[in-house]
Amino acid sequence: MAGVEKFSGKTDVLLTRDLAQGRDFPAHSMLSLLKKILGQDGKFYDLLEASAQQAVESSRLLIKLHGSIGTPEFDANLLELAKSRRKDKRIGLHITHELCQTFVTPIEREDIEALASALYKIPKTTEKIGERISICPSQFTTDIVGKQLQMLVQATDVVVEMVKLLRKISDVEKIQDAYESLQTIEGDADKFMVGILRDLYQGNVDAKEVLILSDIYELLERAIDLCRDAGKVVFQVALKYS
Numbered sequence: 001m002a003g004v005e006k007f008s009g010k011t012d013v014l015l016t017r018d019l020a021q022g023r024d025f026p027a028h029s030m031l032s033l034l035k036k037i038l039g040q041d042g043k044f045y046d047l048l049e050a051s052a053q054q055a056v057e058s059s060r061l062l063i064k065l066h067g068s069i070g071t072p073e074f075d076a077n078l079l080e081l082a083k084s085r086r087k088d089k090r091i092g093l094h095i096t097h098e099l100c101q102t103f104v105t106p107i108e109r110e111d112i113e114a115l116a117s118a119l120y121k122i123p124k125t126t127e128k129i130g131e132r133i134s135i136c137p138s139q140f141t142t143d144i145v146g147k148q149l150q151m152l153v154q155a156t157d158v159v160v161e162m163v164k165l166l167r168k169i170s171d172v173e174k175i176q177d178a179y180e181s182l183q184t185i186e187g188d189a190d191k192f193m194v195g196i197l198r199d200l201y202q203g204n205v206d207a208k209e210v211l212i213l214s215d216i217y218e219l220l221e222r223a224i225d226l227c228r229d230a231g232k233v234v235f236q237v238a239l240k241y242s
Contacts, residue, residue, distance in 0.1 A: 044105060044112055045167050047095050051119040052163040054088040055227070056156040058123035063149045065130050074134070081130040085123040092120050107166070111237045115163070118230040122156065125223040132216050144196050144213075148220040151189045155227035158182045162234040175238040182231040189224045193217060 061084055065077040095116045099109055133145075162178045165171060196217060200210055 042167075043098055044095065044107075047091055047098065048112070048115055048119070048163050048166065049160070051088055051091045051095075051116060052156075052160045052230075054084055054091065055119055055122040055230075056153070056160055058084040058088075058126040059149070059153045059156045059223075062126050062130055063146070063153065065133060066145060066149060069133065078130050078134055081127050085127040088120050088123045092116050107169070107237055107241065111233065111240075115230065115233045115237070118226065118233050119159070119163075121226045122159075122223060122230065125219060125226060126152075129216065129219045129223065132212075132219060136212050136216065145216060145220070148189065148192070148217065148224075151185060151192070152220060152223050152227070155182060155185045155189075155224050158185065159227050159230050159234075162231050166234060166237065169238055169241045172238045172242045175235055179231050179235040182228055186224055186228040189221060193221045 058081060061077060061081045065074065065081060068074045068077050095112065099105065099112065105112060158178055158181050162175060162182070165175050165178065168174075197214060200213060200217075
């Protein structure tokens with residue numbers, strides 16, 4: 001992100017003033033300014049990829065959190081999960097700022113905003129899952145949660161792959177293949193959810209445990225659905241520009 005932020009602020013103002021007044025300045029500076037104005041310096045791709053990476057990071061932190069239940073590291077892992085969500089929020093604000101400063105964007109502004117919003121919802125939901133786990137009695141956490149977490153990591157990995165493919169948006173087939181993989185993960189997660197809820201409802205399980213676990217299971221399913229939603233935005237953008 002440092003590279004994205006480097007050519008901004010006062011430098012832009014000075015170069016734009018010099019250009020308006022007919023002053024000479026280095027050709028590379030003029031080229032950089034024109035690329036920034038025309039949205040061709042890759043900053044939006046950089047920011048969207050950074051946001052997607054936070055989705056992966058938050059899902060992996062959630063696995064780390066789940067594995068540290070009952071240990072001294074649990075609170076620190078929960079804090080890291082919250083930091084990941086806040087970092088993604090800052091990326092989203094940066095995207096909004098850059099949209100206000102750029103005349104022409106590589107893809108439509110509405111698509112950039114839609115994808116940024118969809119990506120942010122993933123770490124936001126993983127933070128909620130972490131909070132639920134933090135107040136859940138340790139005896140209620142199960143290996144089933146770990147299986148859903150692994151599916152979530154798989155889904156976020158595919159999301160990162162799809163967002164990176166936006167740079168080669170004409171390669172619709174690769175984006176479609178990745179989206180189909182994402183849909184498969186989401187479909188498998190739905191089937192898995194039905195099975196574990198059936199076992200939970202029909203088994204000899206305490207009502208309190210049913211309430212707690214079903215809440216966590218449904219939030220995990222929601223997080224995977226959000227990955228599919230982000231992938232759908234990328235796929236629709238690819239179709240639009242194909």
